[in-house]
Amino acid sequence: MxxxxxxxxxxxxxxxxxxxxxxxxxxYIITKLEIFTSTLVPSPYKVWTTFIYILNKGYNGIPLxxxxxxxxxxxxxxxxxxxxxxxxxxxxxxxxRRVRAxxxxxxxxxxxxxPLAYYTxxxxxxxxxxxxxxxLLYLAGFAPIYIACVSAVTKINMDYILSAKSLGADSKKIxxxxxxxxxxxxxxxxxxxxxxxxxxxxxxxxxxxxTSGIGWMVLDASNFLKSDVIIVGILIMGLTGILIDYGLRYxxxxxxxxxxxV
Amino acid sequence: xxxxxxxxxxxxxxxHLEYGMKNNSIHALDGINLKIRQGEFLCLLGPSGCGKxxxxxxxxGFIKPTRGSCLMEGKPITGPDWHRGVVFxxxxxxxxxxxxxxxxxxxxxxxLPEDEIKEIKDHFLEQVKLSGFGEKNTxxxxxxxxxxxxxxxxxxxxxxxxxxxxxxxxxxxxTKVNMQILIRDIWKENNSxxxxxxHDIDEALKLAxxxxxxxxxxxxxxxEFNVAFTHELFENPKYTIHSDEYFEIKEEILQIINSQIEE
Numbered sequence: 142m143x144x145x146x147x148x149x150x151x152x153x154x155x156x157x158x159x160x161x162x163x164x165x166x167x168x169y170i171i172t173k174l175e176i177f178t179s180t181l182v183p184s185p186y187k188v189w190t191t192f193i194y195i196l197n198k199g200y201n202g203i204p205l206x207x208x209x210x211x212x213x214x215x216x217x218x219x220x221x222x223x224x225x226x227x228x229x230x231x232x233x234x235x236x237x238r239r240v241r242a243x244x245x246x247x248x249x250x251x252x253x254x255x256p257l258a259y260y261t262x263x264x265x266x267x268x269x270x271x272x273x274x275x276x277l278l279y280l281a282g283f284a285p286i287y288i289a290c291v292s293a294v295t296k297i298n299m300d301y302i303l304s305a306k307s308l309g310a311d312s313k314k315i316x317x318x319x320x321x322x323x324x325x326x327x328x329x330x331x332x333x334x335x336x337x338x339x340x341x342x343x344x345x346x347x348x349x350x351x352t353s354g355i356g357w358m359v360l361d362a363s364n365f366l367k368s369d370v371i372i373v374g375i376l377i378m379g380l381t382g383i384l385i386d387y388g389l390r391y392x393x394x395x396x397x398x399x400x401x402x403v
Numbered sequence: 404x405x406x407x408x409x410x411x412x413x414x415x416x417x418x419h420l421e422y423g424m425k426n427n428s429i430h431a432l433d434g435i436n437l438k439i440r441q442g443e444f445l446c447l448l449g450p451s452g453c454g455k456x457x458x459x460x461x462x463x464g465f466i467k468p469t470r471g472s473c474l475m476e477g478k479p480i481t482g483p484d485w486h487r488g489v490v491f492x493x494x495x496x497x498x499x500x501x502x503x504x505x506x507x508x509x510x511x512x513x514x515l516p517e518d519e520i521k522e523i524k525d526h527f528l529e530q531v532k533l534s535g536f537g538e539k540n541t542x543x544x545x546x547x548x549x550x551x552x553x554x555x556x557x558x559x560x561x562x563x564x565x566x567x568x569x570x571x572x573x574x575x576x577x578t579k580v581n582m583q584i585l586i587r588d589i590w591k592e593n594n595s596x597x598x599x600x601x602h603d604i605d606e607a608l609k610l611a612x613x614x615x616x617x618x619x620x621x622x623x624x625x626x627e628f629n630v631a632f633t634h635e636l637f638e639n640p641k642y643t644i645h646s647d648e649y650f651e652i653k654e655e656i657l658q659i660i661n662s663q664i665e666e
Contacts, residue, residue, distance in 0.1 A: 300495040303465050308509040308560060309485030318508075322499040399498035402542035 183369040188376075191369040200358050200370065209381070211353040215271060216336075216343050219278030223335055227286035228328060232320070234287070235294020244287070252284040256342045257349065264350060274346045281342040282335035289331025293324035326400040329393045336389060340382055355381075412564055412596055413439035413462060418471035420457055431457045433621035435471070439564060439598055444590055444633060446607035447600045448656060449617030450663045455600045458622065459568050462598065463489050475563075485509060488557030490567040494549040496541040502528070502552050503537035509560040527555040530589060547578035551585070558593070567599040571606065583609060584636075591637055604656050608632055608649060616656055619663040626659055628652055 165185065171177065172184035179187065195205050234241040251259075260277055267273035297320060305319045347356030355378055362370035393400070420432035431454040439445055439462075449455050460466045461473055464483040473480050475487070483489075488509075496505050503524055510520045528534050531551040541549060550570055557565055570586075571579045587610055590597050601607050607614050614628040630652065632644055 298495065300491050300493070301497065303463075303483065304489060304491060304495045305508075305512075306483035307463055307465075307485065307487060307489045308512060308556065310508075310512040314512055318512075319497065322497070325499070397499075399540065399542060402498060402540070 180366055180368055183372060187369050188372045192373045192376075195370070195373060201361065203353060205377075208353055208355050208358050209377075211351075212343060212347065212355045215274050215278060215346075215354070216339055219275045219339055220282050220332075220336060222275070222279050223282035223286055223339075224332060227283045227331075227335075228290055231287040231290020231328075231331075232294055232324065235291045235324075241291065245291070248284050248287055251280065256281055257345055260346060260349060269350050274343070274351070277346050278339045278342055282339040285334035285338060286328065286331040289327045289334070290324060293327035294320065296327075297323050326397045329389075329397055329400075333386065333389050333393070336385055337382070340385065344378060409440040409442060411438040411440050412476060413437075413598075414472075414474040414477070415458075415462070416472045416474075418458075418461065418473060419469045420454065420461065420466070421469045430621040432461075432468070433623050435622070435624060437615065437624060439596060441563075441596055442594055444587075444597045444610055444612045445599070446611035446614045447598070447617060448602065448604060448607050448614060448660065449622065450619045450660055451602060453617045453619050453663075454622030455617060456568055458617075459489075459566050459598070459600055462564075463487055463566055485513060485560045486563045488560055488562035488565045490550070490553050490557055490565065490570045492569045492572050494541075494546075494553040496549055496552055496556070498541055500541070501537065502533065502539050502541060502544070505541060505552055506537075506555045506559050508556060513560070523559050527558045530558065530592070531555045531585065545578075547574055547582060550574065550582065554586070554589070558589070558595075564596040564598060567597065569600050569602065572602070579606075586610065587633055587637055604653055604660075607656075608653060609636055609644075614652075614656070616659050626656075628656070 168182075169185050172179070172182055176182075183191075199205055200208065230240075230244055234244050256277055260273070263273040263276050267276055301319050301323055302315060305315050310318065343354075344356035344359070347354040348360040351357040355374060359371050359374035359378075362368075362374065415435055415437040418432055418435040418437075419430075421428045421430050423429050435458060437458075447455050447458070457466065461468050462480065464480045464487065480487075496502075497508070500508065506524045506527060507520050510523050515523075524537070525534070528537060531554055533548065533551055533555065536544070536548070536552075541552065544552065554570075567586075571582050574582060583606060586597070586599075589595065590610075599607075599610065608630060610633050611630055612633060614630060615624055616626040616628075617623065618625045632646075632649060635644070636642055
């Protein structure tokens with residue numbers, strides 16, 4: 142029976158489970174032996190009850206779901222904007238050296254800057270509300286998608302385009318039927334990177350100026366040394382991050398099903 | 404109708420091709436004169452790197468010659484066009500479309516009505532013996548099957564001439580023989596005009612009605628052979644050729660190509 146259960150798991154899954162079992166037991170033993178005060182390292186049980194409490198009563202009078210929705214609203218709007226602007230601009234840059242000369246330098250300049258360095262300026266320009274946060278996340282998400290598109294166009298198999306031309310396709314049809322789908326796998330990788338980058342930026346943005354959101358919750362808790370809330374917040378961020386990427390990978394498999402087969 | 408009477412489809416006159424920068428330019432083609440006549444199966448043989456593919460790319464309209472003219476039915480070739488279908492060495496099937504959508508691509512791009520597209524697709528999938536594979540993904544197919552889809556996709560446009568750039572080069576020996584039979588059958592059945600590049604002398608002898616041998620770079624046409632073994636093989640595909648003529652021509656072509664490599 143046990144053997145059969147083991148067979149159904151892959152070796153890598155087993156290793157992951159073992160790793161996390163060890164981390165959790167280590168955590169449990171440390172708190173059980175009371176090596177540190179519970180303010181420094183709250184016990185797993187305490188974190189769990191805090192999680193249940195926040196789930197039922199919310200944090201600071203605001204339900205957890207509202208915190209999450211506030212964060213995801215910012216993330217979602219910024220990413221949609223990034224996708225609809227970065228893909229056309231990126232593909233255009235891949236096509237035309239002139240467009241690339243203009244946009245590339247800007248992207249290359251701001252991309253390595255730490256977002257928090259220019260966030261204060263964005264707050265000054267766009268106000269402390271959602272707009273400045275969305276602009277910040279938009280900038281974070283734009284670069285990876287743009288870069289992926291440029292590279293996808295420059296790497297496209299020329300024979301795809303030549304064969305389409307000699308099959309009677311005009312340049313508009315070649316763009317939509319050949320160039321765009323040929324670039325999709327790489328665009329998807331760009332979007333996944335963009336989501337990751339925007340997500341980490343989101344949390345830092347909320348830590349500086351906000352009154353809602355999962356990042357704000359963690360920062361507020363740290364002001365009052367509520368380490369159990371901090372850990373709950375971190376766990377929620379980590380898990381939602383994994384879930385988002387899982388969802389994107391699922392979409393990727395459905396939409397660019399041919400990826401890796403060419 | 405004798406060969407000379409046949410209408411010439413493609414007319415190449417004193418064609419030169421140079422590419423690269425002025426200081427280290429490469430002279431790829433040197434004064435090519437060639438006619439492709441309607442209904443013929445023309446095979447182009449030559450040592451590798453002799454500019455065979457460049458010549459095909461010029462006829463296809465993918466590149467422009469440096470000097471000389473390349474006419475189709477008297478009009479200069481200015482760019483790719485569905486009247487000249489191209490089968491590439493590695494099949495350039497679009498992986499985001501299934502087999503059916505790949506075959507329908509040409510007719511659909513030309514805006515044919517839906518029922519006609521379907522008819523064409525059914526006909527040519529059957530002709531390349533892939534009926535029932537329409538809904539398969541292209542990456543599920545073997546190399547030979549992919550090349551058959553690529554062929555069907557080109558045939559679906561009823562091109563006036565089919566250009567093939569070593570289409571069987573990457574296939575295993577058995578698949579290759581079956582593909583040669585298929586290509587010959589399709590050529591006969593559709594009355595197609597085919598221009599095929601190969602480095603396989605037997606393939607050229609078994610398929611062509613005319614063989615043109617090119618020199619090493621800069622590519623020139625050095626010899627032309629009119630052959631008819633393809634007709635014999637069409638009557639009896641199992642037939643193995645024992646005629647002295649076959650081996651004499653093969654020997655002669657081998658000698659030409661070897662002398663080009665050794666020089």
